[in-house]
Amino acid sequence: MTDTIVLEVTRYRPEQETEPTVQEYEVPITPDWVILDALNYIKDDVDGSLSYRWSCRMGICGSCGMMVNGKPKLTCATFLADYAPGPVRIEPLKNFPIIRDLTIEMSDFMTKLKDVKPWIIREDEKPIEEGEYLQTPAELDTYKQFSMCINCMLCYSACPVYGLDDAFAGPAVIALAQRYNMDSRDQGASERLGILSEHEGIWACTFVGECTKVCPKHVDPAGAIQQYKVTATTEWFKSLLMPRGSK
Amino acid sequence: MTERSAYTEFRPKWYRARVSTYWWLSQWSYTKFILRELSSVFVGYFIVITLLQVRALTLGASSYAELQLWLGNPLVILLNTVGFLFLLLHTITWFNLTPRAIVLRLGGKRVPDILIIAPNYVAWVVISGVLAWVIVGS
Numbered sequence: 563m564t565d566t567i568v569l570e571v572t573r574y575r576p577e578q579e580t581e582p583t584v585q586e587y588e589v590p591i592t593p594d595w596v597i598l599d600a601l602n603y604i605k606d607d608v609d610g611s612l613s614y615r616w617s618c619r620m621g622i623c624g625s626c627g628m629m630v631n632g633k634p635k636l637t638c639a640t641f642l643a644d645y646a647p648g649p650v651r652i653e654p655l656k657n658f659p660i661i662r663d664l665t666i667e668m669s670d671f672m673t674k675l676k677d678v679k680p681w682i683i684r685e686d687e688k689p690i691e692e693g694e695y696l697q698t699p700a701e702l703d704t705y706k707q708f709s710m711c712i713n714c715m716l717c718y719s720a721c722p723v724y725g726l727d728d729a730f731a732g733p734a735v736i737a738l739a740q741r742y743n744m745d746s747r748d749q750g751a752s753e754r755l756g757i758l759s760e761h762e763g764i765w766a767c768t769f770v771g772e773c774t775k776v777c778p779k780h781v782d783p784a785g786a787i788q789q790y791k792v793t794a795t796t797e798w799f800k801s802l803l804m805p806r807g808s809k
Numbered sequence: 810m811t812e813r814s815a816y817t818e819f820r821p822k823w824y825r826a827r828v829s830t831y832w833w834l835s836q837w838s839y840t841k842f843i844l845r846e847l848s849s850v851f852v853g854y855f856i857v858i859t860l861l862q863v864r865a866l867t868l869g870a871s872s873y874a875e876l877q878l879w880l881g882n883p884l885v886i887l888l889n890t891v892g893f894l895f896l897l898l899h900t901i902t903w904f905n906l907t908p909r910a911i912v913l914r915l916g917g918k919r920v921p922d923i924l925i926i927a928p929n930y931v932a933w934v935v936i937s938g939v940l941a942w943v944i945v946g947s
Binding site: 574576580581582632656657659660661667698699700703704722725726768769770771772775782784785788789791792 | 822823824825826828832833835836838839842846906909910911912914917919
């Protein structure tokens, strides 16, 4: 095995360039280094002008998602040695505008996330003296998988539907909405139904399934979307059969 | 959704790459997806063929014989063979995806995927058997 590896890193400096370029950096290969370690090595010892996001280094914060050899990956969980002898192509997450180098603009995702109200909604809050809202392990199990989402947006990079039309709500947003819809303590499903049932919501998804494959937390957003399609269809039939039924 | 996100006023000139028309050739999983979508065309094609057969039957023996002759054309046989392969792709891929959309729980536990998939195949075999019996047996 060679003791160095070449990283081909996307650079984009909007004050100098009209489109991204590629810059090569040679970095040492250490068995316990992840891609993020190599980028930090470049930033600290080779070229301090390189820009990228990172924070926790342990697959929790969801900040360091990038394209590694064309696949969306958390760079803190992707070992450099697995790409030897290289070179390794490091690009910003696909399907998002690039602000600088490996840093993408994520406002679109944040806006959509807020729209689906990813928090517990109660029709009536009980007094604090009555204690917490209890939940059985079985009730927790129904949504726990979807609650593992860390908002890393790898699923958006893998989704060709979002790439072709960014009006689509996208995999993580729908999975997180479903996480609250399925929570036994939540009473806000009808508030989310309108937004999720729009054409740009669940119905824009054509079930490519790549979002689930690239998810580092095994959330299965594609499954969440298909399950919500069943729910939305059922609700539509109910409203057709019982137009005056309680919502 | 509320209004589209207006990318922050503090942004410099961000760069947005265009998605290639041939994005679906960039990786095999995307190509498989497109083939699965394309298979719907052949589902429609076979529905049309079935309707033509029913129509020919109602019009009489000569119409049906004429249709049979057309169906025996080597090019039509080739088209039908390709179409049949796409139908198999369509059926198998969608059957295998059903557990992703249908989640059943029994006794608080999620029913295994195989128990969601299997009834589709059983129904496929049974219905095909019944139809074969009606057509060939009668």
